[in-house]
Amino acid sequence: MRQEKYFGHDWVTIIEPRRGLAGLDMRELWAYRDLLWVLLTRDIRVRYKQTLLGAGWAILRPLLSTLVFTVVFGRMAKMPSEGAPYALFALAGVLPWTFFSSAVAAAGESLVGSQHLVSKIYFPRLLIPLSVLGACVVDLTVGLLVLVAMSLWYGVGITLSWVALPLLVAFLVLCSVGIGTLFAALNVTYRDVRHLIPYALQVWLYATPVVYPPTLFPEQWRWLLYLNPAAGPIEAFRAVVLDRAVDVQGLAVSLAASLLILAVALLYFGRVERRFADVI
Amino acid sequence: MLKVLSRITSPTTGRVTVRGRLASLLEVGTGFHPELTGRENVFLNGVILGMSRREIARKFDEIVAFAELERFLETPVKRYSSGMYVRLAFAVAAHLDADILLVDEVLAVGDAAFQRKSIGKMEEVAGSGRAVVFVSHNLGAVRALCSSVLLLEGGRRAFLGGVEEGLSRYEAGWGIEVVPLDRRAFHGNLKTGVEFTKIETWQHGSQTLVIDPTSEFEVIVRGRAERSFPSLEVNLGFSRDGVRLFSCHDAPRGTSMPEGTFSSRFELPAHLLRPGRWSIGLGAYRQGAEWKWNPEVAVIEVSEKWGGRTDERESGWVTVAFRAERSR
Numbered sequence: 001m002r003q004e005k006y007f008g009h010d011w012v013t014i015i016e017p018r019r020g021l022a023g024l025d026m027r028e029l030w031a032y033r034d035l036l037w038v039l040l041t042r043d044i045r046v047r048y049k050q051t052l053l054g055a056g057w058a059i060l061r062p063l064l065s066t067l068v069f070t071v072v073f074g075r076m077a078k079m080p081s082e083g084a085p086y087a088l089f090a091l092a093g094v095l096p097w098t099f100f101s102s103a104v105a106a107a108g109e110s111l112v113g114s115q116h117l118v119s120k121i122y123f124p125r126l127l128i129p130l131s132v133l134g135a136c137v138v139d140l141t142v143g144l145l146v147l148v149a150m151s152l153w154y155g156v157g158i159t160l161s162w163v164a165l166p167l168l169v170a171f172l173v174l175c176s177v178g179i180g181t182l183f184a185a186l187n188v189t190y191r192d193v194r195h196l197i198p199y200a201l202q203v204w205l206y207a208t209p210v211v212y213p214p215t216l217f218p219e220q221w222r223w224l225l226y227l228n229p230a231a232g233p234i235e236a237f238r239a240v241v242l243d244r245a246v247d248v249q250g251l252a253v254s255l256a257a258s259l260l261i262l263a264v265a266l267l268y269f270g271r272v273e274r275r276f277a278d279v280i
Numbered sequence: 281m282l283k284v285l286s287r288i289t290s291p292t293t294g295r296v297t298v299r300g301r302l303a304s305l306l307e308v309g310t311g312f313h314p315e316l317t318g319r320e321n322v323f324l325n326g327v328i329l330g331m332s333r334r335e336i337a338r339k340f341d342e343i344v345a346f347a348e349l350e351r352f353l354e355t356p357v358k359r360y361s362s363g364m365y366v367r368l369a370f371a372v373a374a375h376l377d378a379d380i381l382l383v384d385e386v387l388a389v390g391d392a393a394f395q396r397k398s399i400g401k402m403e404e405v406a407g408s409g410r411a412v413v414f415v416s417h418n419l420g421a422v423r424a425l426c427s428s429v430l431l432l433e434g435g436r437r438a439f440l441g442g443v444e445e446g447l448s449r450y451e452a453g454w455g456i457e458v459v460p461l462d463r464r465a466f467h468g469n470l471k472t473g474v475e476f477t478k479i480e481t482w483q484h485g486s487q488t489l490v491i492d493p494t495s496e497f498e499v500i501v502r503g504r505a506e507r508s509f510p511s512l513e514v515n516l517g518f519s520r521d522g523v524r525l526f527s528c529h530d531a532p533r534g535t536s537m538p539e540g541t542f543s544s545r546f547e548l549p550a551h552l553l554r555p556g557r558w559s560i561g562l563g564a565y566r567q568g569a570e571w572k573w574n575p576e577v578a579v580i581e582v583s584e585k586w587g588g589r590t591d592e593r594e595s596g597w598v599t600v601a602f603r604a605e606r607s608r
Contacts, residue, residue: 038327042313042320049315049356120310121328122287274290277283 029124036127040134047135058142062098066091073211082213084242085154091147092238093210099140099169100176100230101201106132107180108197111276112187118276125273126266129184133173140169147241161240168240171233171255178229178262185269188276204228209235214247226253229261281432282306282415286382300379300411303330307384309369314358318349318368321357325372339375346401347371374401380411399424423447450490466563468572474512474537474564476503479578481560490581493553499546501530501562505537509566512537514544517561518553519575520597524561533567554597555584 029036048054066087073079074086081089107129111118114128144165151158187193205211208231217225226232226247232254239246283289285296286304311328312321322343326336336343344350347367357365383402402425406412416422422429422443429446431439439449480487483497491497501514511534517527530544558580563573 034333035327038324038333042316042324045320046313046315116307117311117328119288120307121304123328277288 029126032123032127035123036130039127039131043131043135044138047138055138055142058139059146061139062091062094062143062146065094065098069094069211079212080216082215082242082244084156088150088154088156089213089238089242090211091150092241093234095140095143095147096168096172096234096237097205097208097210097230098143099136100172100234101205102139103133103136103173103176104180104183105197105201106136107176108183108187108193110180111184112191112194125276126181126269129181130177132180133177136176137169137173151241156242159240159243161243164240164246165237168233168237171251171258172230172237174262175229175233175254175258178258178265181269182261182265185265185272188272189279204230207231209238214250222247223250223253226250227257229254229258232258281435282382282384282413285413298380301330301377302380302382303373303376303378304382305329305373305376305384306382308366308373312357312365312369315356317356318344318353318360321368322372325369326375329373329376330378331376335377343371343375346374346397370398374398374405378410380413381405382413382415384415465577466572466574468563468570470564470566470570470572473506473509474503474572475506476501476562476564476577478502479560479562481578481580489578490583491553493551493555493582495550497548499548499560501544501546502541503543504541505539508539509537511535511567513565514542515561515563515565515573516546517563517575519559519561520556522575523597524575525598527561529565549601551601552598553582554599555582556597557581 048057051057053060069090070087074081074090079086110128110132111125117123117128118125148158183193183197207225207228209216209225214222214225214231214235226249232247232251236246236251238244282304283306284291285298286302286306288304288306309325311325313324316324322340323333323336326343327333344353347364347370349364349368349371352360352364357368360368381402402412402414406425406427412425414422414425426443428441429439429443429450430437431446431450439446478501480500480502481489481491481497482500483491483495499516501516503514505512513529513531513533513535515527515529517524519525528546530546559576560578560580561573561575562577563571565571
């Protein structure tokens with residue numbers, strides 16, 4: 001698809017069969033930014049409609065997970081938490097993890113869930129898996145307030161290094177977009193993905209340093225842990241919150257893995273995008 | 281074709297050049313979210329259809345006035361009646377400022393007054409120098425709205441030109457060709473022994489696939505029995521939107537079928553099928569539970585010759601010969 005000026009004000013769209021590795025059309029994505037915005041806000045608005053607690057869920061969910069993890073791993077399994085109170089240690093891991101896992105789960109389901117849009121109207125399909133991020137970001141922001149409260153409670157306090165958190169969230173966005181779009185595109189053709197996602201995420205949780213510290217692994221093998229693209233930003237997030245040194249090497253390994261997955265996902269998405277309306 | 285033009289599906293061959301902004305309306309209310317309010321959905325739907333948020337904000341009052349829903353703007357659309365829903369959706373679509381508007385048969389919705397309003401709006405759009413591509417089997421609407429007609433047959437251009445000529449070609453064009461009967465399209469356990477070769481619909485002494493509902497019509501099925509059957513009946517079924525409304529058979533149970541060709545004739549009464557597209561299903565049944573069936577061997581179009589309320593979809597799919605009177 002090309003769009004160009006035609007006789008001054010008009011423009012011409014040329015529709016032709018697309019072949020080969022039609023890549024990502026950034027200009028087109030930008031042209032549809034209004035749609036992305038509307039879809040993002042739609043998901044945010046709809047998220048807690050007709051619930052008793054409303055946005056309270058955004059507070060309650062990480063708290064409940066933290067409680068469970070604290071009891072099971074902190075108290076019963078006596079998991080080390082690098083000297084920090086286990087509850088704070090867990091919450092600082094649970095928040096970014098929840099962001100990542102709910103973004104991936106929602107993105108994976110998003111295309112199939114928007115059949116009515118995909119088969120009736122044209123727009124860059126990538127907007128759909130992207131649009132689930134809005135609600136996740138809002139949940140994370142609300143969760144951060146809980147984290148602030150808990151940090152103060154435990155007397156850990158907030159340091160200047162917290163300004164790095166948005167950067168780490170951006171990193172997480174990168175990583176969840178890559179995995180989420182890949183799942184979303186695969187899900188269109190193979191609905192197996194829908195059944196796979198919950199399991200994958202469950203296993204993934206334990207492959208990520210959320211309930212345990214990465215120091216559980218011997219130093220020379222730790223980089224393997226960071227091949228998991230979610231591991232780097234989540235661990236760094238916690239390191240910042242607990243005011244510890246960030247494992248930069250691990251972060252770099254995760255970033256490389258993230259970018260690789262993102263590239264593969266976007267390429268694959270671009271290739272199969274045109275078939276979505278027929279297959280979905 | 282609409283899907284290619286609106287870029288939902290990518291073409292396998294060929295090329296389309298679109299000059300101007302194109303908006304497509306394959307369905308009203310695309311992307312409406314039931315939980316959101318009328319106001320939120322206007323923005324959502326408008327942007328999905330290709331307007332910018334600023335553009336919608338500018339036209340918002342006009343849209344709401346057109347839909348006559350000022351009082352319900354803050355109500356989630358899931359509490360709307362289907363009429364209100366459609367009105368709001370069409371109002372958004374009608375205010376699209378595109379140079380080219382692709383419209384599928386979406387006008388077949390809403391109450392009569394709103395339909396008139398919608399058609400009026402489309403005429404206004406067409407009159408203001410913008411192009412409307414209207415895809416429909418509703419000949420009345422085509423006649424009212426269009427200035428030229430493109431007739432597609434099997435995906436190819438069969439005719440491009442004036443409205444009246446196009447419509448009469450359409451009406452005549454149906455049924456000249458005998459629908460080829462694909463033997464693979466039949467399912468059932470009666471795989472061999474009976475083959476259908478032709479199905480034809482006749483009315484007023486000529487073969488046609490456009491049926492005038494005010495008089496009776498005939499369906500003739502031809503075929504060949506490769507062996508003789510002690511008992512075999514040929515079945516015909518009429519269905520719409522995948523629902524079979526009724527079926528009929530050509531002979532009482534237990535009638536034999538000798539080897540060789542056969543032809544079954546079904547006479548159907550006037551004032552039975554309401555206007556629209558009907559699928560004819562065809563099959564055979566041998567006593568002892570051997571059967572074959574194809575739910576759609578042909579599609580006929582029942583035209584809108586009926587006056588009054590009888591042509592409205594809401595009044596049902598079929599009617600019967602009834603008698604009514606009123607007294608004081």
